[in-house]
Amino acid sequence: MTGSTAAPVRTPSDHVVRRALRNPTVVVSGLVLLLVVAAAVLAPLLAPHSPTEAVLDDVLAPPSADHPLGGDSAGRDVLSRLLWGARTSLLAGLIAIVTAVVVGVPAGLVAGYRSGRFDAVAGWVASVLLAVPGIVALLVVVSAFGTAMPPSMIALGVLLSPAFFRLTRSTVVNVRAELYVDAARVAGISPVSIVFRHILSVVATPIIIQASLSAGVAIIVQAGLAFLGIGDSLAPSWGAMVNDAYRSNIEAPLLTLWPGLAIGITVAALALLGSGLSDVVNRTDAVQSPRRSRRLAAEAAAEVAAAPKVEARTSDEATLVVEDLHVQYSRQDGTRAEVVKGVSFHVDRGECLGIVGESGSGKSQTAFSVLGLLPPEAVRVAGAIRLRELDLLSLGERSLNHIRSSRLAYVPQDPMSNLDPAYTIGAQMVETIRAHERLSRRAATQRARALLERVLIVDPDKALGSYPHEISGGMAQRVLIAMAISCSPDVLIADEPTTALDVTVQQEVLDLLRELQRDLDLALVIVTHNLGVVADICDRVAVMKDGRLVETRDVFDLSAAPQHPYTRELLGSTLSNVAPRTRIGQGSPSTATTEA
Amino acid sequence: MLLFLTRKVGAALSLVVVVASITFFMLYASGSDPVANLLGQSATAAQIETRRAELGLDRPVLTQFLEWWGHLLRGDLGTSWTNRQPVMATLLTRVPVTLSLAIAATVVAAVVGTALGTLAARFRGVVDVVLQLVVVVGFALPAFWFAVLLSQTFAIRLGWFPAVGYTPLVESPAAWLSSITLPVVALAAGVTASIAQQVRNSVIEVERRDFVRALRSRGIGPGRILVAHTLRNAAPAALTVLSLQFIGLLGGAIIIENIYALPGIGALAISATNVGDVPVVMGIVLVTVVIVVVVNLVLDLLQGLLNPKARTR
Numbered sequence: 082m083t084g085s086t087a088a089p090v091r092t093p094s095d096h097v098v099r100r101a102l103r104n105p106t107v108v109v110s111g112l113v114l115l116l117v118v119a120a121a122v123l124a125p126l127l128a129p130h131s132p133t134e135a136v137l138d139d140v141l142a143p144p145s146a147d148h149p150l151g152g153d154s155a156g157r158d159v160l161s162r163l164l165w166g167a168r169t170s171l172l173a174g175l176i177a178i179v180t181a182v183v184v185g186v187p188a189g190l191v192a193g194y195r196s197g198r199f200d201a202v203a204g205w206v207a208s209v210l211l212a213v214p215g216i217v218a219l220l221v222v223v224s225a226f227g228t229a230m231p232p233s234m235i236a237l238g239v240l241l242s243p244a245f246f247r248l249t250r251s252t253v254v255n256v257r258a259e260l261y262v263d264a265a266r267v268a269g270i271s272p273v274s275i276v277f278r279h280i281l282s283v284v285a286t287p288i289i290i291q292a293s294l295s296a297g298v299a300i301i302v303q304a305g306l307a308f309l310g311i312g313d314s315l316a317p318s319w320g321a322m323v324n325d326a327y328r329s330n331i332e333a334p335l336l337t338l339w340p341g342l343a344i345g346i347t348v349a350a351l352a353l354l355g356s357g358l359s360d361v362v363n364r365t366d367a368v369q370s371p372r373r374s375r376r377l378a379a380e381a382a383a384e385v386a387a388a389p390k391v392e393a394r395t396s397d398e399a400t401l402v403v404e405d406l407h408v409q410y411s412r413q414d415g416t417r418a419e420v421v422k423g424v425s426f427h428v429d430r431g432e433c434l435g436i437v438g439e440s441g442s443g444k445s446q447t448a449f450s451v452l453g454l455l456p457p458e459a460v461r462v463a464g465a466i467r468l469r470e471l472d473l474l475s476l477g478e479r480s481l482n483h484i485r486s487s488r489l490a491y492v493p494q495d496p497m498s499n500l501d502p503a504y505t506i507g508a509q510m511v512e513t514i515r516a517h518e519r520l521s522r523r524a525a526t527q528r529a530r531a532l533l534e535r536v537l538i539v540d541p542d543k544a545l546g547s548y549p550h551e552i553s554g555g556m557a558q559r560v561l562i563a564m565a566i567s568c569s570p571d572v573l574i575a576d577e578p579t580t581a582l583d584v585t586v587q588q589e590v591l592d593l594l595r596e597l598q599r600d601l602d603l604a605l606v607i608v609t610h611n612l613g614v615v616a617d618i619c620d621r622v623a624v625m626k627d628g629r630l631v632e633t634r635d636v637f638d639l640s641a642a643p644q645h646p647y648t649r650e651l652l653g654s655t656l657s658n659v660a661p662r663t664r665i666g667q668g669s670p671s672t673a674t675t676e677a
Numbered sequence: 678m679l680l681f682l683t684r685k686v687g688a689a690l691s692l693v694v695v696v697a698s699i700t701f702f703m704l705y706a707s708g709s710d711p712v713a714n715l716l717g718q719s720a721t722a723a724q725i726e727t728r729r730a731e732l733g734l735d736r737p738v739l740t741q742f743l744e745w746w747g748h749l750l751r752g753d754l755g756t757s758w759t760n761r762q763p764v765m766a767t768l769l770t771r772v773p774v775t776l777s778l779a780i781a782a783t784v785v786a787a788v789v790g791t792a793l794g795t796l797a798a799r800f801r802g803v804v805d806v807v808l809q810l811v812v813v814v815g816f817a818l819p820a821f822w823f824a825v826l827l828s829q830t831f832a833i834r835l836g837w838f839p840a841v842g843y844t845p846l847v848e849s850p851a852a853w854l855s856s857i858t859l860p861v862v863a864l865a866a867g868v869t870a871s872i873a874q875q876v877r878n879s880v881i882e883v884e885r886r887d888f889v890r891a892l893r894s895r896g897i898g899p900g901r902i903l904v905a906h907t908l909r910n911a912a913p914a915a916l917t918v919l920s921l922q923f924i925g926l927l928g929g930a931i932i933i934e935n936i937y938a939l940p941g942i943g944a945l946a947i948s949a950t951n952v953g954d955v956p957v958v959m960g961i962v963l964v965t966v967v968i969v970v971v972v973n974l975v976l977d978l979l980q981g982l983l984n985p986k987a988r989t990r
Contacts, residue, residue, distance in 0.1 A: 212924065221958060484896070
């Protein structure tokens with residue numbers, strides 16, 4: 082919701098209108114609605130007969146030149162009733178949404194802007210209204226105020242108003258928190274004019290969207306009441322037409338079709354207009370379908386097959402070998418972006434490799450490639466990734482699942498978002514263990530408990546029964562590390578394992594990782610942007626920039642004598658005791674990048 | 678958990694009281710004279726006066742209001758103004774019909790909607806486009822029209838199901854199923870579409886979350902991730918939609934019952950409204966609000982079970 086600082090007021094301005102006019106859903110549904118409105122307005126001119134004129138000879142008459150859609154059970158012209166019925170339906174929709182907007186929007190503005198007691202009371206009233214079954218409430222209104230259409234539609238408008246109230250209120254609450262409203266208040270602009278100038282312009286679009294949906298609901302409800310015979314029995318309406326068709330259903334099945342189509346088309350046009358507009362406003366209209374990316378992936382796979390296979394050049398005894406890895410993503414315009422451009426490295430058991438680089442350098446993409454966890458938008462992966470004898474890139478999902486955890490494990494960046502909030506820690510650990518080993522639930526729980534002790538969690542039994550939201554970030558990261566080593570893997574890939582943690586906890590987690598690596602003889606890969614982490618734990622460092630490995634060195638060599646200018650920059654920007662310290666971008670303009 | 682429960686039950690009770698009271702005042706103090714409606718246009722002023730006195734309508738509204746609540750606490754909803762039957766007894770025979778219709782439709786909508794939504798989220802492409810179409814059609818076509826169409830096609834033309842009437846479950850399960858199939862389909866169609874839409878969006882949203890990738894990284898199979906994790910985390914949002922939809926569904930049931938001549942509260946509601954049988958309308962409002970409140974309470978509790986955070990809060 083936070084707008085950019087450059088454009089403080091997001092008005093439904095020209096460019097939204099222009100984008101709306103380019104959106105086919107909006108244009109087509111808008112045109113259909115215009116047609117319905119035109120039919121209603123011009124009904125007296127268009128209708129060949131009076132909608133209430135009953136001619137005995139025309140009872141259930143088949144379509145003819147005089148009666149294009151035939152006659153109904155009372156001998157009235159169906160087409161004329163359809164056209165006049167549009168008036169009733171549109172008027173009903175209009176009355177209901179005007180009422181809903183008049184009741185809901187001002188209440189929402191006040192509740193959102195002032196909060197406090199009014200907010201509480203109005204919120205409660207809204208929840209009461211939402212819990213009332215609409216038809217029943219309308220029947221009560223009809224019993225109390227008679228069968229004419231307007232009172233029942235006003236009542237329906239009141240019942241629909243909570244949606245407008247909630248929408249307005251939440252938008253106002255969000256907007257009020259934004260800086261420009263504060264600025265306006267400080268500048269001494271009165272609350273009323275703040276509401277009108279800044280807030281209404283933001284609220285307008287979602288209200289229009291909600292109104293188009295509500296109008297559809299109102300049209301259906303009015304038709305339902307007319308169908309039940311509640312309402313002005315003389316005024317032609319689509320609901321009454323369905324009722325008439327229902328009572329004479331054997332003789333003329335088409336009679337059901339016409340009013341149904343009229344209601345369906347009108348309401349569908351309203352609904353599509355609403356969803357099309359919301360796509361335009363939220364810019365969700367340009368999302369690429371996975372189908373398209375699958376097609377691109379298939380094309381890319383063909384290219385990979387055609388490309389010469391990379392032969393192993395590094396020592397075959399290394400546990401994990403990555404050779405000339407390329408990863409491409411498809412862009413929306415159909416071109417592809419290569420995020421990893423020919424990366425090669427290897428790690429052995431008992432060794433720790435750090436992959437460093439700023440965000441966007443391709444280091445996480447490299448890690449996900451090894452794990453086979455690239456998102457579906459990654460359309461092309463080429464090169465070779467080998468875990469001992471296994472060619473990981475050629476493995477299917479099923480074989481990969483077999484290897485994951487038992488040979489290849491992963492510690493993610495943000496521990497809290499990487500645990501399923503719906504399950505206890507114990508349940509998630511047991512699930513992982515039992516996915517790989519034939520253990521009873523009890524034995525798996527025993528193992529989970531031992532693992533939690535191993536990662537130095539003080540009260541493992543309590544942790545097993547806790548939900549993720551009940552534990553701290555540092556503890557969650559220990560849990561994830563415990564899960565990663567639960568099936569004794571050979572290789573552990575940790576993606577920024579300390580970035581999301583408090584500084585005090587970071588060191589503990591690093592110590593734990595180092596200790597586990599030593600004890601379990603792990604091949605450890607740590608992806609990080611933090612050279613402090615690298616210096617602390619890694620044996621070798623691979624420096625990445627713009628998708629390429631610029632330098633792979635022993636960690637001591639690297640800090641003592643960095644070869645690549647980019648490495649020198651990285652070192653210069655973090656360590657205070659390194660001699661070659663230049664300002665980023667000053668020495669070599671080509672490597673100057675935006676803030677990482 | 679106990680606090681959670683007490684608060685929910687308290688809110689539910691206050692809702693029943695408020696809605697019933699508002700309805701009472703709308704019906705008894707709206708200005709229009711229900712007795713004049715009841716007796717028709719030919720009634721003389723003296724006849725109307727006599728009848729008003731007979732029904733106790735000549736006393737102050739507040740007295741009548743307190744009396745109504747007093748009777749209610751003893752399980753008495755008064756007697757119908759037209760056929761002099763006790764309202765409570767009438768409702769007790771009719772409510773089970775409406776409830777079985779509404780609950781069956783809810784279950785069908787939940788199961789089918791979840792399946793469709795998951796399919797659309799998983800396969801996108803054509804399946805997704807078809808689902809979007811079904812959702813729009815389900816929203817745009819009124820349930821009563823769909824019910825008329827189903828009745829004309831499958832009951833009257835093909836004769837596969839009875840066009841009207843209801844067989845109680847205890848009498849013959851097969852006949853019950855047959856009598857309720859078309860109404861349930863008609864009623865469930867729109868709700869199914871909105872559940873499917875919600876499940877689709879939630880599944881897509883949950884699948885983008887980090888923990889799903891973390892689960893994959895631990896070698897958990899895709900089927901298990903979908904059922905135990907994705908759908909599990911998508912369920913609360915779908916349940917919220919379901920509880921809102923149930924309210925509309927109950928209203929829809931009233932119309933559908935009229936089409937299939939099911940002896941639920943629907944037909945009663947329409948006739949009572951048309952003749953101005955105020956005690957019956959009052960009873961129906963009370964019963965529907967109680968049903969809505971109870972169902973929402975159950976769904977709330979289910980929500981608490983599904984969402985560990987909601988419980989501790």
